[in-house]
Amino acid sequence: MKKILILNGPNLNLLGKREPGIYGARGFEDYYEELRARYAEKVELDYFQSNIEGELINKIHEVGFSWDGIVLNAGAYTHTSIALQDAIRGVKTPVVEVHISNVHQREEFRHHSMISCACVGVICGFGLDSYRLGIEALLNLPASTL
Ligand code: DQA
Secondary structure: OEEEEEEEOOOHHHOOOOOHHHHOOOOHHHHHHHHHHHOOOOEEEEEEEOOOHHHHHHHHHHHOOOOOEEEEEOHHHHHOOHHHHHHHHHOOOOEEEEEOOOHHHOOHHHOOOOOHHHOOEEEEOOOOHHHHHHHHHHHOOOOOOO
16 A cells, blocks of 8 residues: 655644635545545555644655655745755655645745745645645656655
């Protein structure tokens, strides 16, 4: 079974309560249970969320040499964190960058990502379904990458 980590950054613990007009009314834990059930036969999924940049980096280091993929929503650190970019570059596990909202339809400062250049690809704008699409993208990577 493939091992894939879903890694959520700052403020994503507030999904369901936070700006529901942008991020929707569903909490992540509820959606995560649906994802686990969907991939139960195929993928060993794990989930980690932190509001702290260094904890996200530690988690990337922890799984980044043995797991098969990381679906990363780095929240606002997407737009600021060279340290996260370096962490992604520093490990072997492929990382897919995901966003719930279409960041390109939003404020100018959300148009640039510091981490995209280190990721295998980017998915944004499909609501919570962006995470499922991220898993699918990882599962469809050529065997040499995954
Ligand atoms: C986000 C978009 C970011 O710009 C924002 O800071 C977030 C969530 C998204 O999933 O749409 O926290 O990553």
